[in-house]
Amino acid sequence: MRKGVTLDEVPSSDRRAGSASEAHAVAVNGVSHWYETKDVRVHALDEVDLRIDPGEFVCIVGASGCGKTTLLQMLAGFLVPTEGEITIGKDPITGPNRARGVVFQRPTLFPWLSVAQNVSFGPRMAGEKKESYSERVDNYLDMMGLSEFRDRAPYELSGGMQQRAAIARVLANDPEVILMDEPFGALDALTRETLQEELLRLWRTTHKSIMFITHSVEEAVFLGTRVVVMSPRPGRIVHQKDVRMDLAGDNGEPSFQVARANVEFNRARQEIDDYIHGLHV
Numbered sequence: 004m005r006k007g008v009t010l011d012e013v014p015s016s017d018r019r020a021g022s023a024s025e026a027h028a029v030a031v032n033g034v035s036h037w038y039e040t041k042d043v044r045v046h047a048l049d050e051v052d053l054r055i056d057p058g059e060f061v062c063i064v065g066a067s068g069c070g071k072t073t074l075l076q077m078l079a080g081f082l083v084p085t086e087g088e089i090t091i092g093k094d095p096i097t098g099p100n101r102a103r104g105v106v107f108q109r110p111t112l113f114p115w116l117s118v119a120q121n122v123s124f125g126p127r128m129a130g131e132k133k134e135s136y137s138e139r140v141d142n143y144l145d146m147m148g149l150s151e152f153r154d155r156a157p158y159e160l161s162g163g164m165q166q167r168a169a170i171a172r173v174l175a176n177d178p179e180v181i182l183m184d185e186p187f188g189a190l191d192a193l194t195r196e197t198l199q200e201e202l203l204r205l206w207r208t209t210h211k212s213i214m215f216i217t218h219s220v221e222e223a224v225f226l227g228t229r230v231v232v233m234s235p236r237p238g239r240i241v242h243q244k245d246v247r248m249d250l251a252g253d254n255g256e257p258s259f260q261v262a263r264a265n266v267e268f269n270r271a272r273q274e275i276d277d278y279i280h281g282l283h284v
């Protein structure tokens with residue numbers, strides 16, 4: 004995939020992951036949010052406008068407490084904005100829905116179910132027949148390298164494997180959008196890099212839209228097609244940067260080793276870092 008070009012310059016058929024239709028575009032329009040507690044009113048978000056096109060991988064970065072999770076919870080339908088509206092296609096988001104899968108920092112697997120039962124949980128709860136979901140579940144277990152652990156209990160898996168199972172569980176619902184809130188934040192550096200590379204492969208295969216929250220600018224530039232920078236609270240979008248670049252290693256897959264030696268990658272990191280720290284005017 005070419006790098007260093009804007010989304011507008013690239014025909015949609017040539018995007019790093021690009022398919023689907025306008026029907027699944029996410030639009031955040033003029034969203035502001037205040038948390039009201041007994042004695043305080045916290046202004047968390049201020050007039051946020053954001054669009055996520057089908058197949059995009061959008062990373063959100065910003066200082067702690069700037070409202071990243073608040074925004075993600077609204078996209079998930081867990082929280083209603085005080086002002087503004089969020090739509091998918093033409094429909095406003097009015098509550099949680101399988102079409103929007105959430106992966107949290109800590110994997111939230113059911114401890115009493117096996118890995119495969121966890122992954123098939125959504126389709127089973129939705130009343131899907133086994134014939135309809137079993138191939139999909141097997142496929143995602145395989146993609147996440149969990150086939151041979153399918154009958155194990157979650158506690159028998161490492162943290163990285165549990166997070167893989169949590170991702171497979173979301174994918175088994177065949178969501179249009181995957182919302183990830185620092186999903187690799189609790190993992191050791193090596194596991195984190197492996198999962199980042201796996202997530203990129205998975206995203207390119209599945210063509211899902213992803214919104215990914217992280218504190219790591221390096222992670223955002225490596226994974227994303229676009230990085231969105233939020234200001235300190237109340238969170239506003241202060242910068243957006245297209246960060247698609249060719250970071251493929253010898254095996255043709257994006258690699259951190261290649262990224263770290265890439266001038267454009269490091270320049271993008273620096274620019275985003277400067278915006279986070281308010282050094283850009």
Ligand SMILES: Nc1ncnc2c1ncn2[C@@H]1O[C@H](COP(=O)(O)OP(=O)(O)OP(=O)(O)O)[C@@H](O)[C@H]1O
Pocket residue numbers: 038039040045046047065066067068069070071072073074236
């Ligand atoms: N339920 C709540 N009640 C009151 N204030 C809240 C609530 N949830 C979040 N806040 C406040 O809203 C602001 C934004 O919080 P949010 O968790 O969205 O930020 P964040 O950017 O995700 O932070 P972090 O990077 O540390 O996870 C913070 O000041 C936080 O204290």
